Structure formats: C-alpha cells, structure tokens
Amino acid sequence: MRIPYENIALVNAPYRKALTEKFDALLERGWFILGDEVTGFEQAFAHYTGNVYCTGVGNGLDALIFSLLALKLPAGSEVIVPSNTYIATILAVIHAGLVPVLAEPDPSTYNLTAEGIENVRTSKTRAVLLAHLYGKCCSMTAIMALAERYGLAVIEDCAQSHGAMYKGQPAGSFGTAAAFSFYPTKNLGALGDGGAVVTNDPALDQHVRLLRNYGSGKKYHNQIPGWNSRLDEIQAAFLQIKLQSLNEMNRHKQELAAIYRAGLNSSFILPVEEPDHSDVYHIFAIRHPDRDKLRAYLAENGIGTEVHYPVPPHRQQALAAYFTGQEFPVSEEIHRTVLSLPCSAAHTQEQVREVAELMNRFGK
Ligand SMILES: Cc1ncc(COP(=O)(O)O)c(C=O)c1O
Secondary structure (H helix, E strand, C coil): CCCCCCCCHHHHHHHHHHHHHHHHHHHHCCECCHHHHHHHHHHHHHHCCCCCCEEEEHHHHHHHHHHHCCCCCCCCCCEECCCCCCCHHHHHHHHHCCEEEEEECCCCCCCCCCCHHHHHHCCCCEEEEECCCHCCCCCCCHHHHHHHHCCCEEEEEECCCCCCCHHHHHHHHCCCEEECCCCCCCCCCCCCCCCEECCCCCHHHHHHHHHCCEEEEEECCCCCCEEEECCEEHHHHHHHHHCCCCCHHHHHHHHHHHHHHHHHHCCCEEECCCCCECCCCCCEEEECHHHHHHHHHHCCCECEECCEEEEEEHHHHHHHHHHHCCCCCCHHHHHEEEEEEEECCCHHHHHHHHHHHHHHHCCC
C-alpha cells in the first residue's frame, strides 16, 4: 500500500536511539522481571492517568480480568458491557466467572451511555465494564451518577483511550479501576504485549499485584491462586520512554482528525465532536453505507484501511452460547458500516489530505 493503514516500524523510528540504548543497558544489568523499570513505569503511569496506584501486567485482557476479580463480586453477578466493543472486554467478564450483559451504545458516539446501561440493568447487576472506544471517553458524569444510585462498580476499559479526557479528567480516573493495554498499535504501544491496572483503591491494587504474580506478595509464599502475568522490565523501560511523547503523539492524531473533518464530504458519517470531550483517535472511524466497496476502492488506490470490527461480539462463534436469541441492531449497524482510516503517529498531514480527496471522489 502506498499509504498503509499502520506502520509500527515507522511509529517507533523516532525512539530508536533511546530504545536501543535502554535495551543495551538492561541487557548489561540482567534483571528482567519485576524491578526498577516496572516500578518506575507504574509510578509514571499512575500519575499520567490521575491515579495513586498502577500495577503493570502482561496484557490488556489480563488487566481487565484482574480488575474484575479484584472487585470480589459474588458468583453469578451480572456485568454490563458494550455490545460493540472488542471481544476482550466481554471475554474478561467470562474469564472472571461473571455474567456478561450487553448494552447497546449510542449510535453517534459508539460508546455506552447511562440510558443504555439502565435499559439492561437487573437486580443481579453489580458492575459496569465500559470501553472508551476509538479514543473517546464515555460521558462519565451521568454514568457515575447512575452507578452511585445503584451501588455498581465501574471498570473502565482504556485499551483505546490513553490520554483521552472528559471534562478535563483523564480516561482511567473515573471508575473503581481502569485497565490499559499496551499492544504495539495502541496510542501508548509497547514492543510486545503489556497492560496495566490503575486505581485509587489500595486494597484493589494489592489484590491485582498478587494476581499478576502467582498470588505471591513474598517470594515462595502464595496467598491466593494467582497467574503469571507481569509487565516485564524491557517493556516497562520502553513504555517510560514512549510515555514522554504520548501527549505530543495524541496531538498529532488530533490534527490529522481535524484534516479529515475539514476535508471529507457529507456522504461520510464522521466521529462526533463534543464540547466536554478531548478524543485521542486511537481509531479514526467513519461510517458509510457502502463500506466494503469504499474499502476496495481505497485499496485499489493504494490506501490501507481497517474495520474495527467486522463481526459483532454476539455473532462470534466463541460467544454464541451466551447471547443466543438476543438482538443488537445498533451494534450490527456499526459493524456493517464502520471503516477506520489511516491516522497514526507515522502519517503526515499531506497523506491524510490525499486520503480525504480520494474518498470525496468515491462513487463519482
Ligand atoms: C477495547 C479493548 N479492550 C481490550 C483489549 C485487549 O488488550 P490486549 O490485546 O493487550 O490483551 C483491546 C485490544 O487489543 C481493546 O481494543
């Protein structure tokens, strides 16, 4: 592709010198699991997300599972999740031994709302696991008010929203805890897998610390049956380097998004902009009724795109047993029409202008 959807090598190129120097130093030191780099990153990332505590874990899915387990909810508790999220959000509920209940998102923001949550709440609902999808925060004031009214825990899935804000407050600082992924394509991406749980609750943080390390707080003494899911020293060191440029990188993506907004004609449904939100465009998702044709047309012209996501979670074979007979028309419509455009740290404003111009000629 002339303009690929993503080029992770190019995204990481500006950090090459700092990363390789750091790698050499770590190789020299020979300490790879749970050391100063993990502690250093945890402190920096807790601060960045407006939290007191952060625990680095192996990936975003485990961050979600551990956040839920640390709530210590009774078996059979229902957890409300968005019907249009990446499957990991829903898998986390299942792996935590809880019952996922899907709520439809707002069709214009693609995010859960207080109303959507209220529509599926039952007497068994104990928590909401919401996702700030595509880099946009859910409207948290109404959601937190609803959660307070019914005594629900709120876990934020921030895998796509590093640095996003709502009313000047960062994603990951609203709920009981928040889970982040550092998968290489994320706004803050490692050079491998990584994740973190952030919270202001010391007991919750301690529980996640045990869970990630065989249930052990003291070497060879195991308090609970835990996992092996630790952020490693090399990734933690790399993430500290990249965290320093995260705001700048997010600003770059916001500038690219503004060019799409100014340039694309009205045949495309654009991501909404709202006054209280600062979105970080992990994904710049537009919608079009002829999505597949549009995607093929762009590919013919050398432009790479993606679909996040082609199959709604309730139609995935893995989840068929959980949601048989249930219908989620809003999620279906989003999945049928959504298209992700090139909008990364490695894309230039000229490239994005070119994509927008090409798109405006689609079907003409
Ligand atoms: C919304 C969402 N939740 C959770 C995850 C899981 O993160 P990971 O791939 O690090 O397990 C991802 C990304 O992969 C995601 O996009």
